[in-house]
Amino acid sequence: MKLVLYLDMDYFFAACEELRHPELKGKPLIVGTSESLDSGKGVVMTCNYEARKYGIHSAMPLTMAVKLKRDVNYIHEDWDYYQSVSDAIMARLREYGNPLDIMSIDEAAMGIGEMDRDTALAFAKEVKKAVQDVSSLPCTVAISSGKVFAKMACDSAKPDGLKVVMPDEVMGFISGMDIEKLMGVGPKTADKLRSIGIGKISQLAGADPMVLIDALGSFGKELYLLANGTDNSRIVESYDVLSISREKAIDPAGSAAEVYPLMEELSRSLIDEINKKGFWFRTVSVKARYEGFSERIKSRRLSNYTDSLNTLTETAKRLTDTLFDGKKVRKYGVRVSTLIKSKGQKRLF
Numbered sequence: 001m002k003l004v005l006y007l008d009m010d011y012f013f014a015a016c017e018e019l020r021h022p023e024l025k026g027k028p029l030i031v032g033t034s035e036s037l038d039s040g041k042g043v044v045m046t047c048n049y050e051a052r053k054y055g056i057h058s059a060m061p062l063t064m065a066v067k068l069k070r071d072v073n074y075i076h077e078d079w080d081y082y083q084s085v086s087d088a089i090m091a092r093l094r095e096y097g098n099p100l101d102i103m104s105i106d107e108a109a110m111g112i113g114e115m116d117r118d119t120a121l122a123f124a125k126e127v128k129k130a131v132q133d134v135s136s137l138p139c140t141v142a143i144s145s146g147k148v149f150a151k152m153a154c155d156s157a158k159p160d161g162l163k164v165v166m167p168d169e170v171m172g173f174i175s176g177m178d179i180e181k182l183m184g185v186g187p188k189t190a191d192k193l194r195s196i197g198i199g200k201i202s203q204l205a206g207a208d209p210m211v212l213i214d215a216l217g218s219f220g221k222e223l224y225l226l227a228n229g230t231d232n233s234r235i236v237e238s239y240d241v242l243s244i245s246r247e248k249a250i251d252p253a254g255s256a257a258e259v260y261p262l263m264e265e266l267s268r269s270l271i272d273e274i275n276k277k278g279f280w281f282r283t284v285s286v287k288a289r290y291e292g293f294s295e296r297i298k299s300r301r302l303s304n305y306t307d308s309l310n311t312l313t314e315t316a317k318r319l320t321d322t323l324f325d326g327k328k329v330r331k332y333g334v335r336v337s338t339l340i341k342s343k344g345q346k347r348l349f
């Protein structure tokens with residue numbers, strides 16, 4: 001039976017922020033969608049475990065979160081930064097050479113073939129350490145017989161967890177759980193199942209499949225198979241968060257025009273590499289590190305995949321113009337991401 005490894009970063013955005021704001025470590029922290037906590041709008045994107053102790057959780061309105069913990073620390077979300085951390089993690093996972101299915105900015109499933117229990121456990125440990133080495137962030141890694149069960153094993157082991165559920169252990173692992181724990185079962189599906197007397201995964205496993213199909217259509221059949229230990233979910237390889245970048249320390253520059261020649265040089269080098277590797281890109285980013293170490297990344301998603309040097313330099317030029325507003329730039333970089341393999345693909349334009 002082929003196994004799947006599942007990685008889920010723990011409280012990812014908040015952990016990223018703790019990394020660059022070490023003074024916030026150990027204190028309740030919210031990363032949210034509004035500029036400020038007292039704007040009266042916005043929701044919690046992620047919060048750390050210290051904030052969860054006060055009952056705060058993701059998707060909660062900020063107005064409610066602040067009632068639970070008045071002096072909670074707050075940071076406005078910074079997707080470019082989280083994406084760059086994610087890119088480094090996913091690039092590290094790709095080094096194993098296994099099929100990789102990137103599920104979200106902080107979750108990935110890897111097809112790892114057949115292994116015995118000891119080998120699987122050692123491999124999970126090794127991947128967890130590699131991810132921590134490359135990111136300095138906490139994560140949970142689990143292995144089981146399919147994407148769904150591996151994800152469930154991962155959820156059950158959070159935070160900072162490590163878990164292996166071998167194929168012959170799956171039934172024991174899932175049967176005592178409530179149906180909501182089965183991936184894909186949301187509140188609506190759970191209500192429907194409860195209305196026909198099914199509240200536990202073990203009850204789902206013992207139900208008449210025809211009754212389930214009546215209630216839920218073909219999804220009912222999938223759930224029946226899952227509840228009986230069969231996980232047919234597939235690893236779909238993705239390339240889209242991989243990125244390739246170039247950056248260089250420079251003499252402090254005060255205007256965009258001063259870095260245009262460097263931008264063109266870095267862009268040519270990027271295009272060489274993506275041609276060699278057979279990729280097209282769809283996102284262009286430029287990055288500046290300013291005097292005093294603050295950084296800014298500006299990104300733009302194009303309407304099509306491309307490998308055009310001209311498109312890259314024109315886009316990077318426009319983005320670069322927005323990086324200069326008085327402060328001097330001492331390090332400058334260009335990145336392409338949202339990559340696909342060009343081989344065998346049709347051009348979209």
Ligand SMILES: [Mg+2]
Pocket residue numbers: 008009010011012106107
């Ligand atoms: Mg996560």
